[in-house]
Amino acid sequence: MRVIAGLVAIVALVGLIAIATGFLEIGQTRQASLPDVKVEGGSLPAFDAKVAKIEVGTENRTVEVPKVDVRKPNP
Numbered sequence: 001m002r003v004i005a006g007l008v009a010i011v012a013l014v015g016l017i018a019i020a021t022g023f024l025e026i027g028q029t030r031q032a033s034l035p036d037v038k039v040e041g042g043s044l045p046a047f048d049a050k051v052a053k054i055e056v057g058t059e060n061r062t063v064e065v066p067k068v069d070v071r072k073p074n075p
Contacts, residue, residue, distance in 0.1 A: 025050045 018024035026049050035042035 023052045 015024070019026070026047050028045055029048045030043070030046040032045040033042050
């Protein structure tokens with residue numbers, strides 16, 4: 001039970017951070033309405049989420065690496 005509560009807390013924290021930093025923007029696109037008295041249902045609100053665009057790529061580079069000399073100590 002503690003593990004599930006911990007996971008829910010982590011997911012909520014990540015969501016709040018994403019919204020606070022502007023990575024995730026949630027806008028309501030439809031208002032909710034209560035069901036009719038006839039109990040025929042209703043409608044849930046609809047949301048449109050816009051997330052930040054991330055581009056990932058690769059690049060070839062030559063990097064100079066220092067030469068390391070390893071010697072065994074004499075007995």
